[in-house]
Amino acid sequence: MKRRAGEREKELKKKKLLEELGENRLPYLTPADADFHQLWKTKYSKLIFRKSDMVPEELHQMVQESFLTLREHNCFFQDLVRIKGKDFLTPVSRILIGNPGCTYKYLNTRLFTVPWPTEGYNIKYCNPQIHDACKALMRLNDYLHIEAVKALQAQNLFETKEIKDTTVIDREQSFATSLTEQGSVSKVQSGVCVPEDDRSLKNRTSYNLTLLNYMDPLQMLYLKQEPYFGMGNMAVSWHHDENLVERSVVAVYSYSCEDSAIEESNEQELKGRDPAVWHVGLKVAWDIETPGLAIPLHQGDIYLMLDDLNMTHQHCVLAGLSPRFSSTHRVADSSRGTLEYILGQCELALQNLQTDSDSMALSLKSLEAAVVKQVEEIHNEVEFEWLRQFWFQGKRYLTCTDWWLKPMAKLEEFWRKMEIMTSLVLSEVRKEQQIEEQRNETISCFLLLLKERQKLRKEWTARKWNSPVSCLSS
Numbered sequence: 001m002k003r004r005a006g007e008r009e010k011e012l013k014k015k016k017l018l019e020e021l022g023e024n025r026l027p028y029l030t031p032a033d034a035d036f037h038q039l040w041k042t043k044y045s046k047l048i049f050r051k052s053d054m055v056p057e058e059l060h061q062m063v064q065e066s067f068l069t070l071r072e073h074n075c076f077f078q079d080l081v082r083i084k085g086k087d088f089l090t091p092v093s094r095i096l097i098g099n100p101g102c103t104y105k106y107l108n109t110r111l112f113t114v115p116w117p118t119e120g121y122n123i124k125y126c127n128p129q130i131h132d133a134c135k136a137l138m139r140l141n142d143y144l145h146i147e148a149v150k151a152l153q154a155q156n157l158f159e160t161k162e163i164k165d166t167t168v169i170d171r172e173q174s175f176a177t178s179l180t181e182q183g184s185v186s187k188v189q190s191g192v193c194v195p196e197d198d199r200s201l202k203n204r205t206s207y208n209l210t211l212l213n214y215m216d217p218l219q220m221l222y223l224k225q226e227p228y229f230g231m232g233n234m235a236v237s238w239h240h241d242e243n244l245v246e247r248s249v250v251a252v253y254s255y256s257c258e259d260s261a262i263e264e265s266n267e268q269e270l271k272g273r274d275p276a277v278w279h280v281g282l283k284v285a286w287d288i289e290t291p292g293l294a295i296p297l298h299q300g301d302i303y304l305m306l307d308d309l310n311m312t313h314q315h316c317v318l319a320g321l322s323p324r325f326s327s328t329h330r331v332a333d334s335s336r337g338t339l340e341y342i343l344g345q346c347e348l349a350l351q352n353l354q355t356d357s358d359s360m361a362l363s364l365k366s367l368e369a370a371v372v373k374q375v376e377e378i379h380n381e382v383e384f385e386w387l388r389q390f391w392f393q394g395k396r397y398l399t400c401t402d403w404w405l406k407p408m409a410k411l412e413e414f415w416r417k418m419e420i421m422t423s424l425v426l427s428e429v430r431k432e433q434q435i436e437e438q439r440n441e442t443i444s445c446f447l448l449l450l451k452e453r454q455k456l457r458k459e460w461t462a463r464k465w466n467s468p469v470s471c472l473s474s
Contacts, residue, residue, distance in 0.1 A: 027292075043290050082109065098207075098332075105123050105243050114130075205248070213326045214236050250329070251305075255325045273318065279295055367425070384409075425442075
C-alpha cells in the first residue's frame with residue numbers, strides 16, 4: 001500500500017511539473033557552458049566525478065574484460081518490472097553480482113546476486129571465466145569503497161571549514177550578535193560536521209552488491225525522450241535509487257565502447273549535449289527553477305553520489321550511440337533482503353508447529369490471533385517476495401552459477417510446512433472448543449491474509465501468462 005501511494009504521489013508530481021512547463025523546456029548545462037562548473041559547485045556539489053586517467057590501468061583492464069566476458073556468456077537479461085500494475089521490459093539488460101545471499105529489489109522486481117568469490121562459501125561457477133569476471137568486479141568494489149570513504153571525509157572537512165569560516169565572519173559583525181550566533185553554530189558543528197567515526201563511514205560505503213547494466217542503443221527499436229529538458233534519448237528515466245541504506249554512497253563505473261561506434265560530434269554550433277555520447281543527467285527533484293546538468297561519460301569514468309544526493313536529486317542515463325556497460329555499486333538495505341533474513345523468518349514461523357512423538361501427527365502450539373497472523377504474513381512473504389520472484393525469472397541465474405538452487409529448495413520445504421500450518425488453522429477454527437471472542441479474532445486476521453494470498457496468486461499467474469517470452473525463457 002505504501003509503495004502504491006508513493007507511485008501515485010510521483011505521478012501527480014510529474015503531471016504537475018509537465019503542466020507547469022507546457023510546451024517549454026527547462027534549461028540544462030553541459031561542460032561546454034560557461035556557468036557549468038559554478039552550477040555544479042552550488043547545486044550539485046555532492047556529485048563527485050573521477051576521470052578515467054585517475055583510475056589504475058590494471059583495474060580498467062580487468063573490469064572491462066569482465067564486462068565483455070559476461071556479455072559473451074549471455075549473462076545480461078532485461079528485467080520485467082512492474083509499474084502501476086503493468087509489466088514492462090527494461091531497455092537496459094542487467095545482472096546483479098555481490099555478497100552471497102543478497103538481493104536487490106527495484107520496481108517490484110527482486111534480483112538475486114550471482115555471488116562473487118567469498119571466503120567461507122562454496123560457489124561453483126559454470127565457467128572459470130565467469131569466476132574471474134566476478135572476482136574482478138569484487139576488486140572494483142573494494143577500490144570504490146576506498147574512493148567513497150575518501151570522498152566523504154573530504155566532504156566533511158569542507159563542511160567543517162565552511163562553518164568555521166561563517167563563525168569568524170559572524171564574530172566580526174558584533175560582539176553581542178556573535179555571542180548568540182556562536183551557540184547556534186556550535187550546535188550545527190556538533191550535529192553535522194564533527195568528523196564521522198569509522199563505523200558510520202563503513203556503513204555508508206561498504207558495498208554489498210553491484211548492479212551491472214548493458215545496452216546497445218542501435219539495437220533498440222525505441223527509446224523514451226527526456227521530457228523536462230529536451231536532453232534526447234534516455235536509457236534510464238529520471239529516478240531515485242531504491243532500497244539503499246540511508247545516505248549511503250552510490251558509486252558508478254562507466255564503460256562505453258567508443259572505439260566501435262560513431263565518434264563525438266565536432267560541430268562547433270552543437271547546442272546541448274552531444275547525442276553521440278553517453279551522459280548522466282541530474283536535476284533537483286521536482287524543481288523547475290534550477291537548471292539540470294548533463295555530464296558526458298567516457299571509457300572508465302567514475303562518479304559518486306554522496307550523502308543525501310540520491311534523495312534530494314534525481315538522475316537519469318542519456319543514451320549515446322555506442323554500446324555501454326556500467327557497474328553501479330550500492331549499499332543495499334539488507335534488513336529484509338538477505339537469505340539469512342528470510343530463513344530466520346521461516347524458522348520463527350515454524351516454531352508454532354509441533355510433532356506428536358508417538359503418532360507423528362502435526363499440530364499448532366498456539367491459535368492466538370497474533371501468532372497466527374505472524375505465521376501467515378511470513379507464509380506470504382516467502383512465497384511472493386522470494387519463491388515466485390526467483391522462479392518467475394526462469395533459469396537466468398543458471399547461466400552463471402547454481403548457488404541459489406539449494407537455498408530455494410530449503411525455502412520451498414519451509415513453505416510446504418507453512419501450507420500445512422494454514423490447513424491446521426482452518427481445521428482448528430471450525431471446532432467449537434475455543435472461546436468465541438478469541439476464535440472470531442483469529443478468523444478475522446486469518447481471512448484477511450488468505451484473501452491477500454489468493455489475490456497475489458491470481459496476479460502472479462496472470463503475469464506468467466501475459467509476460468514477454470524473452471523474459472520467461474531466459
